[in-house]
Amino acid sequence: MAEADTAKATRFETVIGLECHVELSTATKMFCGCLNAFGAPPNTNVCPVCLGHPGTLPVPNEKAIEYTIKIGLALGCRIAPHSIFHRKNYFYPDMPKNFQISQYDLPLCVGGHLDIEVDGETHRVGITRVHLEEDTGKTVHGGATGRIGGAEYALEDYNRAGVPLVEVVSEPDMRSAEQARAYLTELRATLESLGVSDVRMEEGSLRCDANVSLRRPGSEELGTKIEIKNLNSIRSLYRALNFEEERQQVALERGEPLIQETRHWDEGKGITTHGRSKEYAFDYRYFPEPDLAPLEPDPQWIETLRAELPELPAARRRRFQDELGLSAHQAGLVASSAEWARFFEATVSAGADPRAAANWMTGDLAALLRETHQSLTAAKVTPEHLAELVKLLDEQVISSAGAKVALAEAFATGASVDAVVEAKGLRQVGDSEALGGMIEQVIEENPAPVEQFRKGKEGVLGFLVGQVMKKSGGAANPKVAAELLRERLSGSG
Amino acid sequence: MTAELCDLTAHDLSAKLAAGDVRAIDVLESTLRRIDQVDERLHTFLTRTEGQARTQAGLVDERVARREEVGPVAGIPLALKDVFCTKGIRTTAGSKILEPYVPPYDCTPWERLQAGGAVLVGKTNCDEFAMGSSNENSAFGPVRNPWNLETVPGGSSGGSAAAVASGQAVWALGTDTGGSVRQPASLCGVVGFKPTYGRISRYGLIAFASSLDHVGTFTRDVRDAATILSAIAGHDPRDATSLPEPAPHYGAGLDAGVQGLRVGVMEDWLGTEGVQPAVRDSVRAAVDRLVGLGATAETASLPHADYALSAYYLIAPAECSSNLARYDGVRYGYRAPGGGDVMEMNMRTRGAGFGDEVKRRIMLGTYSLSAGYYDAYYGQAQKVRTLVIRDYEEAFRRFDVLVSPTSPTTAFRLGEKTEDPLAMYLSDIFTIPSDLTGTPAVSIPCGLSPDGLPIGFQIMGRLMDEATVLRVAFALEQDLRFAARPPLLEALSA
Numbered sequence: 003m004a005e006a007d008t009a010k011a012t013r014f015e016t017v018i019g020l021e022c023h024v025e026l027s028t029a030t031k032m033f034c035g036c037l038n039a040f041g042a043p044p045n046t047n048v049c050p051v052c053l054g055h056p057g058t059l060p061v062p063n064e065k066a067i068e069y070t071i072k073i074g075l076a077l078g079c080r081i082a083p084h085s086i087f088h089r090k091n092y093f094y095p096d097m098p099k100n101f102q103i104s105q106y107d108l109p110l111c112v113g114g115h116l117d118i119e120v121d122g123e124t125h126r127v128g129i130t131r132v133h134l135e136e137d138t139g140k141t142v143h144g145g146a147t148g149r150i151g152g153a154e155y156a157l158e159d160y161n162r163a164g165v166p167l168v169e170v171v172s173e174p175d176m177r178s179a180e181q182a183r184a185y186l187t188e189l190r191a192t193l194e195s196l197g198v199s200d201v202r203m204e205e206g207s208l209r210c211d212a213n214v215s216l217r218r219p220g221s222e223e224l225g226t227k228i229e230i231k232n233l234n235s236i237r238s239l240y241r242a243l244n245f246e247e248e249r250q251q252v253a254l255e256r257g258e259p260l261i262q263e264t265r266h267w268d269e270g271k272g273i274t275t276h277g278r279s280k281e282y283a284f285d286y287r288y289f290p291e292p293d294l295a296p297l298e299p300d301p302q303w304i305e306t307l308r309a310e311l312p313e314l315p316a317a318r319r320r321r322f323q324d325e326l327g328l329s330a331h332q333a334g335l336v337a338s339s340a341e342w343a344r345f346f347e348a349t350v351s352a353g354a355d356p357r358a359a360a361n362w363m364t365g366d367l368a369a370l371l372r373e374t375h376q377s378l379t380a381a382k383v384t385p386e387h388l389a390e391l392v393k394l395l396d397e398q399v400i401s402s403a404g405a406k407v408a409l410a411e412a413f414a415t416g417a418s419v420d421a422v423v424e425a426k427g428l429r430q431v432g433d434s435e436a437l438g439g440m441i442e443q444v445i446e447e448n449p450a451p452v453e454q455f456r457k458g459k460e461g462v463l464g465f466l467v468g469q470v471m472k473k474s475g476g477a478a479n480p481k482v483a484a485e486l487l488r489e490r491l492s493g494s495g
Numbered sequence: 496m497t498a499e500l501c502d503l504t505a506h507d508l509s510a511k512l513a514a515g516d517v518r519a520i521d522v523l524e525s526t527l528r529r530i531d532q533v534d535e536r537l538h539t540f541l542t543r544t545e546g547q548a549r550t551q552a553g554l555v556d557e558r559v560a561r562r563e564e565v566g567p568v569a570g571i572p573l574a575l576k577d578v579f580c581t582k583g584i585r586t587t588a589g590s591k592i593l594e595p596y597v598p599p600y601d602c603t604p605w606e607r608l609q610a611g612g613a614v615l616v617g618k619t620n621c622d623e624f625a626m627g628s629s630n631e632n633s634a635f636g637p638v639r640n641p642w643n644l645e646t647v648p649g650g651s652s653g654g655s656a657a658a659v660a661s662g663q664a665v666w667a668l669g670t671d672t673g674g675s676v677r678q679p680a681s682l683c684g685v686v687g688f689k690p691t692y693g694r695i696s697r698y699g700l701i702a703f704a705s706s707l708d709h710v711g712t713f714t715r716d717v718r719d720a721a722t723i724l725s726a727i728a729g730h731d732p733r734d735a736t737s738l739p740e741p742a743p744h745y746g747a748g749l750d751a752g753v754q755g756l757r758v759g760v761m762e763d764w765l766g767t768e769g770v771q772p773a774v775r776d777s778v779r780a781a782v783d784r785l786v787g788l789g790a791t792a793e794t795a796s797l798p799h800a801d802y803a804l805s806a807y808y809l810i811a812p813a814e815c816s817s818n819l820a821r822y823d824g825v826r827y828g829y830r831a832p833g834g835g836d837v838m839e840m841n842m843r844t845r846g847a848g849f850g851d852e853v854k855r856r857i858m859l860g861t862y863s864l865s866a867g868y869y870d871a872y873y874g875q876a877q878k879v880r881t882l883v884i885r886d887y888e889e890a891f892r893r894f895d896v897l898v899s900p901t902s903p904t905t906a907f908r909l910g911e912k913t914e915d916p917l918a919m920y921l922s923d924i925f926t927i928p929s930d931l932t933g934t935p936a937v938s939i940p941c942g943l944s945p946d947g948l949p950i951g952f953q954i955m956g957r958l959m960d961e962a963t964v965l966r967v968a969f970a971l972e973q974d975l976r977f978a979a980r981p982p983l984l985e986a987l988s989a
Contacts, residue, residue: 050600054821056593056701057580057602061735089817091864095837100820156837158825287864289873292705292814294735 014216014254016247017224018182019174020239022189024199025137025165025207026069032136032166033060033103040205044159052164054098059293062087066166067110069198070134071299071307073168074111076192076314077129081304085110087134087291092284095156096139098163106288109133110297116172116192117316118184119334127185128173139163168199174213174224179243186210186236187338191315195340203235210239216250225250226260230274232267242267246274318343326356335364341378345385352389359392366406370413382416383409390419403476404428430479434486437470437478441486444469455491463487500525501662502984505571505719508665512559512570519552519559519570522665523614526572529662530616532987537639539654539663540617541577542585548572551614558612567722569612574664576655577618578625579605580699584615588701589623589633589651592848596828602699603734604668604710604727611726616664619654623850624819625670625703627651628678628922631913632852639909640683641981642948646906649679649922652713656683659713660981666723667713672703673807674902674926676711677938681901681951684940684979686968688712688720690961692933693738695724696731702818704811705736707930717939717969721745724961740959748962749969753788756967759795759894764925770903777942777950778900784974785898785967795890795897799882803928806883808920809863809876810931815853816860822848855916880931887932891957896967899925901938901951925953935961937968940977947982 031038034051051058074081088106114129139162145154170189176182190201190208200207210233215225230246233239246265253260264277313321318337322328328336336346342363349359367388371381391409394400400408400423411422423429431437444466445452455462463484470483500508500522511517527545534540555570575581578588580598587593601609609615622632630638630653638653640646641661648657652669656679659667669676671689680687688711695710702708710727714720728742760782765775786792824830824844831843849857863872890897902922912919929936934955941952952971956964 050598053826055580055598055600055827056586056588056596056821057578057598057697057699058600059698059734059736061733091817091820093820093823093838093841095823095825098821098826100823101817285866287817287861287866287869289813289817289864289869292736 013218014251015219015221016177016179016243017174017215017217018176018178018243019213020172020176020182020185021211021213022170022172022186023209024073024168024170024193024201026066026168027197027199027207028063028065028069028166030063031164032063032066032134033164036164038165039161040200040207042161044157045161047161048163052098053160054100060103060291062294062297063166066134067297067299068307069166069196070110070132070168071304072196072198072311073170073193074114074132075304075308075311076196077111077114077116077132077170079111079114079129079132081111081299082108083298083301084108085297087294087297088288089291090135091287094138095158096141096160096163098139098160102136102138103291103294104135105133116185116188118181118188120178120180120184122330125175125181127175127181130171130173132168132170135167135169137162137165137167174215179240179247182212182243183236183240186239188315190236191338191340195312195314195318197312197340209233212239212243214243214246214250216247216254226262228260228262228274229264230267231264231277232269234269238267238269241272242274245272249274315340315343322346322356326350328356328360332357332360332364336360345378348385349388349392352386354389354392355396358396359388362388362392362409366409367413370410381413383413384416387412387419394419394423398430398479398481399423400428401430401471401476401478401480403471404430407476427475427477429477431474431477434482437474437483437486440470440473440478441483441490443473444487445490452491499529499662501529501572501665502980503665504715505567505665505722508571509567509569512555512565515559519555519614520549522570523548523552523572523616526616526663526665533641533661533983534663536644536983537641537657537661537663538636539619539638539658539661540574541587541589541620541635541654543617544584544615545617547584548614548616551609551612555612555614566611566726568608568726570614572616572665573608573613574617574619574655574658574667575605575615576621576625576652576667576669578621578670578701578703579618579668580701581605581615581618584618586618586701587635588625589621589635590822590849590853591634591829592822592844593701593828594634598699600699603696603731605699607727608723619652619658619667621654621669622651622675623853624701624815625651625672625675625708626815626852626856628674628919629907629909629912630654630679631909632850634850637909640906640948641983642684643906643946644983646908646948647682649682649902649906651675651679652711653679655713656680656685656687659683659685659715661984665715666719668727669711669713670700670703671709671711671926671930672707672811673930674923676709676713677926677936677951677953678902678923680713680938681940681953682906682949684949684977684981686712686714686717686720686937686939686972687901687951688714688724688935688937688965689929690724690728690935691738691959693734693736694728694742694935694959694961696734696737698731698733702814704814705818706814707807707811709930709933717937717965717972718746718749720937720968721749721965738959743962745961745965749966750973751966753785753790753967753970756785756790756896756963757894758782758785758790758792758967759890759897760792761797761897761899761925762794763796764899767903767924769921770900771905771944773942773944774900774902774904774950777944778898778952781941781952781971781975782898785971788970788974790967793894795894797883797886797890797897797928799879799886800928802879803883803931804920804924806876806879807927807931808859809872810880812856812860813864813873814860816857816864819849819853819857824848852916883928884932887928887934887957895956895963897955899953899955901925901953905944905946905948905950929955932958934958935964937964939968939972941971941975942977943979949979
């Protein structure tokens with residue numbers, strides 16, 4: 003592995019391009035009035051049009067075109083004044099017409115870019131094109147094994163057939179799995195900010211295929227391209243690219259030729275396996291869809307959409323750093339998701355210190371969400387909770403230990419932070435009278451450390467403060483306790 | 496002989512219905528009797544719908560009895576080519592692969608006619624997926640021409656043409672992709688009209704070649720053509736290629752005459768080898784009649800129209816190869832029995848479900864769209880199409896209409912051309928250009944050949960200008976007074 007890493011660094015350069023499919027969150031499908039909804043019982047959101055009945059015709063969904071233009075604008079693309087739909091012809095039972103309405107040589111958006119940041123450096127990844135098409139249905143293979151090979155029958159669910167699907171194709175501008183991961187993360191955040199897709203990789207509303215090849219550094223030519231499919235999460239993409247980089251490199255080192263092929267990512271085994279070779283490539287017999295007129299969006303409409311674009315993650319990160327004083331790292335964490343950014347900004351509006359709010363969000367709150375598998379929007383905790391927490395902590399009404407307890411409780415029950423502090427007795431005890439007794443006890447119970455402190459070993463004070471905290475059940479103000487201890491121990495010399 | 500109710504025009508019947516002289520049910524029963532008399536010999540219908548028709552006629556009579564105003568299509572017996580989807584009524588497109596198919600929805604033209612009180616008597620036989628010029632490609636056997644049972648009615652809408660010619664329907668809808676309304680109208684001696692592309696919605700019309708498919712009408716006269724067109728034309732939000740303009744009322748201005756109208760005569764076409772002398776003479780005589788009515792006639796030419804047939808036989812098969820991909824046995828229609836995986840089932844189903852001509856065109860189209868051949872075939876054909884469109888635009892700067900024979904010949908004998916696809920394709924040589932250009936055109940009967948078969952006169956107009964085409968057709972029809980009837984009908988009344 004160490005040898006391979008050295009070789010990778012010195013002998014090969016990795017070249018990665020991504021093709022991402024985005025299901026748009028329009029109310030209805032691309033070419034008919036059926037609901038576009040995930041998770042409905044099979045074949046309930048269907049009609050003669052999306053089932054490909056004889057005689058039916060497609061009518062484009064204007065909202066889907068609008069969303070695609072927004073994506074194009076957010077990615078800095080040129081919106082084509084004239085683009086057309088093509089038919090992509092191939093037989094597959096999940097495709098009701100046995101052709102897919104897609105775009106070919108005249109896509110709706112061309113030539114944009116997406117900036118990503120990795121290790122403090124910004125890379126610009128070119129966007130080749132953004133085009134609009136329709137999704138296919140889903141095939142469920144049934145029988146003994148449940149796999150395609152041994153299936154005894156197949157069931158088709160056409161609910162997804164005809165859902166508007168956008169394909170975002172990047173240039174081969176990424177040079178590492180880290181960059182690819184950053185690109186997909188940034189693309190997802192951008193789409194989320196635009197409000198055009200649910201971007202749930204686990205539900206398939208965001209899907210990604212990776213093209214990866216290796217070449218000698220300085221070479222202008224691309225190496226043999228491998229396409230990796232079945233990447234169902236950002237983590238899968240990252241792992242699959244690392245695996246594939248390693249696999250190709252070993253092969254090249256050994257002088258084994260690579261073949262142009264499609265490989266399948268096996269999440270369980272953590273490997274890619276051979277899928278389809280180039281010689282089996284389909285001839286899709288693309289031709290202009292005769293049932294649809296060319297797409298020629300009104301320039302005025304495009305300018306209106308441009309003016310309506312929301313703040314995108316990159317701009318938000320800059321603003322959070324420049325105006326709210328977050329570090330680049332904090333801004334990256336809080337601003338990269340629209341959901342998180344909204345929560346963060348609401349917390350700050352409710353009076354919280356921005357940096358403290360960001361720390362609590364990315365620390366304890368993120369951990370609680372992870373543990374309970376919840377999204378921020380679905381959680382009971384609100385920006386008001388967090389703002390109150392930060393304020394009480396700042397005013398030293400509660401200790402940071404107390405704050406952790408309060409947040410966990412508010413997160414679990416949705417109760418107000420004030421109420422939790424009262425109910426759990428988390429209010430810090432800061433007056434010397436109340437603490438006096440506890441301090442006397444601690445001194446009595448810990449003669450050895452007391453002796454050490456008196457002999458000048460300052461470090462022991464922390465231990466003694468900890469004992470006071472313990473006795474107070476976390477309610478003591480540690481600063482006050484430390485002062486009182488110091489006063490008491492030096493005074494009685 | 497005395498004409499039966501089923502032999503009258505729709506506008507005559509409509510007037511009688513409104514006046515209370517006849518009831519819709521009487522008109523229907525007359526039509527159903529005729530079907531019983533002749534359909535066995537002509538094989539016009541694939542599905543008959545008399546039960547539903549009686550209900551529809553009864554509803555019209557109730558409305559008339561209540562003195563409600565009914566429209567011009569109410570109570571008129573109608574036939575639909577079996578490529579129009581009709582909810583709950585089997586629709587086969589003349590193919591085995593759709594033999595069991597019952598659509599879950601109505602096509603737009605039928606929906607509109609139904610709302611107007613039309614009475615559907617049945618679905619007519621046609622060439623499989625509208626591919627053919629003789630109706631011999633129907634999976635359910637050919638239609639025969641009522642003028643001579645040994646000859647073909649033309650195609651692909653042969654059943655609709657024969658139905659109107661023989662009194663089995665007062666009017667009918669067909670589709671015209673390369674001439675499939677006008678050519679059978681010509682061969683059966685009725686009026687066949689194809690308006691501008693997009694004028695009538697294609698929603699629910701089983702596609703052959705999407706960019707060429709037009710809905711067209713078969714009627715006994717030009718006034719009826721204008722009437723039924725007015726009832727079904729106009730924008731449909733379910734067809735993205737449907738024209739946004741509202742359709743005018745085509746009946747208005749029909750009788751404005753042709754004084755000063757500039758008629759371009761397609762002399763090149765008349766001189767083409769293969770045009771029968773009787774056809775040539777009859778068409779020339781009709782041109783003379785137009786001049787007699789005050790029009791001017793000069794030679795017109797469409798230089799690239801010679802290539803239209805070739806372009807058509809690349810574009811139409813290409814589109815059909817894609818349009819017909821959906822017939823795979825998975826979701827509806829015929830599925831071939833047997834085991835194996837889905838691809839094997841697809842292939843068996845398509846192998847057994849499609850006829851030879853359909854397979855021939857799917858293969859032609861698949862080939863011409865293939866990587867490496869696209870530019871030379873499909874791409875080139877689209878360029879030719881553009882040139883033909885420019886030819887028409889150029890010609891219509893000089894002329895208001897262009898005229899020609901509808902078909903080079905009168906009805907030919909069954910089996911005469913089935914072994915020679917190219918000879919068959921040539922019978923659409925004069926009708927294909929209007930489909931490539933999407934311009935309106937009509938065929939009206941202009942005479943009989945010495946062997947007693949009808950000859951069709953084609954009038955072609957500029958884009959969107961159905962009104963002028965219909966006006967010229969109406970003037971000529973009034974002047975020619977073509978009144979011959981198929982001998983079959985004379986024999987019935989004898």
